Amino acid sequence: MRLRYSDVTPEKLYLSRRELMAGVAALAMVGCDASTDATAAAPAGAPLKATPNPAYKWPDPPTKVEAATTYNNFYEFGADKDDPARLAHTLKPRPWKVQVDGLCAKPRPFDIEEILKLAPLEERIYSLRCVEAWSMVIPWIGYPLSALLKHVEPRPGAKYVEFTTLKDPEQFPAQKPSLFGFSSLDWPYTEGLRLDEAMHPLTLLTVGMYGQVLPNQNGAPVRIVIPWKYGFKSAKSLVRIRLTDTEPKTAWNKAAPQEYGFYSNVNPTVDHPRWSQATERRIGEFRRRQTLMFNGYADQVASLYTGMDLKKLY
C-alpha cells in the first residue's frame, strides 16, 4: 500500500492529540506526585503557595480578580483591553528560560523552575497605576528582583538593567506585521531601570497573583512589578534581564518619547501630554481619586530621586 500526503495526520490534529496526551499524562501524575504540577503544560491558574508579607499591604481592598485578568494592556496580544485575556492561550509559559547577562560576573540562563525556587515566595499587595489614569490593587506573588541579580554578581560598571519580553509572533499574535506593515511597537518590548531602582526592595520579580500562578494575560511566566512607576514599566513575559552601563532604550519611549519617559514615576504634578495625571479611576469605583506621589510609595523611593528635576526626567 502506498501512502499519500492526504493519509498523513494533519499537523494541527497531530499536535492537538499530543497536547491531549500530555494533559492525560499530567493528570495521571497529579495522582501520584503533586509536586510535579509546576511542569504541566499550562500551569496558569494553578494555586501557588506564598507567605503574605505584612510589610507590603494596601489600605484598600484588592481589585476583583476577574477585572485584573480581563482588563489588560499587553500589546503583544493586541491593543484592546480584552485582547490579552481572549488570546492568552497562544502563549506557552513552559518550558521557559530567562537569560540574565551583561555586566556581571556569572551570566547564565535561569530555568523558570529554578526561578520559582530561588527565594521564598511572598505575597505583596501593591497598587498598580496605569499611565492611562486607571488603577488597581493587586496581590502579587514573587520576591525582590535583587535576589536574582545577586546570583549573577553585577559588576561595578553596571548602572542599568534592561528587561526584554519574548518576541515570537506565533505566541504573541500582535507581533505579526499587520496591514500595510503598520506595526504598533518595535518588538521585542524592552523596558529598563536604573540599577538602584532594580535593587530596591519594592521591585518585585513576579510569578503569581491572587494566590495563583501568573495568568498568561498578566505576563506569565515571569514579569517585573515596580509599583511606584506607571504600569508599562513593569515588563511581562521576560526572556532576558541584562545589566548595562548605558540607559536602555524602552519600547514606549521609542514610540512616543514626549509621552513616555525613561523614569515614568507616578507623579500627579506632571501631566501626560494628552491628559492630567492628578487623578485616577480605581477600577470598580465611580468617582476619580487623587493620584499619590510615587503612587503612595514616596516614603520608600523618593530618596532615589533627590536633586532630580522630575518634570524634565518624567
Added chain:
Amino acid sequence: MSSRGRVALKVVVWVVALTPLARLLYGFWTDDLTVNPIEYVTRQLGSTALQLLLASLTPTPLRILFGLAWPLTLRRLLGLFAFFYVCLHFAVWIVLDHFFDWRTMADDVVKRPWITVGVLALVLLTPLAATSTTGMIKRLGGAAWRRLHRLVYVAAVLGALHYIWLAKKVLVEPWVYAAILAVLLALRAGDAARRGVRRRRAGVAGRPAAA
C-alpha cells in the same frame, strides 16, 4: 422612490442608529460594560457619533458616483443622530467622567488640543441641528442654509482630528476614519471643481449658468 419606500428606509436608519445605544443600555442592565464602564461608554458613544457623521456625508458622493438620489433623503436623519451621539458623548464626559468638575474640564479644553477640537466640533454642530427643520430651511432661505451647513465639513474634520490626537500613536483605527473622511470630501471637492469649470465655460459662451 415611493413614499412607502422612503418610510421603510428611515425605519432602517432609526433601528441601525439606535442599536449602539441599545447595546450600551443592555450592557448596563447586564453589568457587561467592561470593568472600566465609563471609559468604555465614552469611547463607544464617540465612535458611533463619528461613524454617523461620516454616514451623513456619504449620500452626496453616492449621487456623484452612481447618480443615486434616494440616500439624500437620509442625510438629515443621519446628521441628527450623529449630533445626538455627540451630545451623549459630551454628557458622559461631564457627568460620569468628571462629575461636574468644571475647573478640570475647562483646564482640559484649554490645554489639550484633542479636547479643544472635540468641543469645537460640538459647538459647530449645534446650529446645524437647530436649523435642521423644514421650517428653518425656509426661514433662512436655501442658499444661506446651504452655506451654514457647510460647517459640517469642518466639524467632521475636527471630529477625525479629535480621535487621531486622543489615541496612542500606534493605533490604526483613527487613521481609518480620517482616510474615509478624506475620500468623501475629495469626491465632493472634485465634483464642485468640475461643475465650477463647466459653469465658467458656460459663462464665456454667454449662456446663463445652470442653477
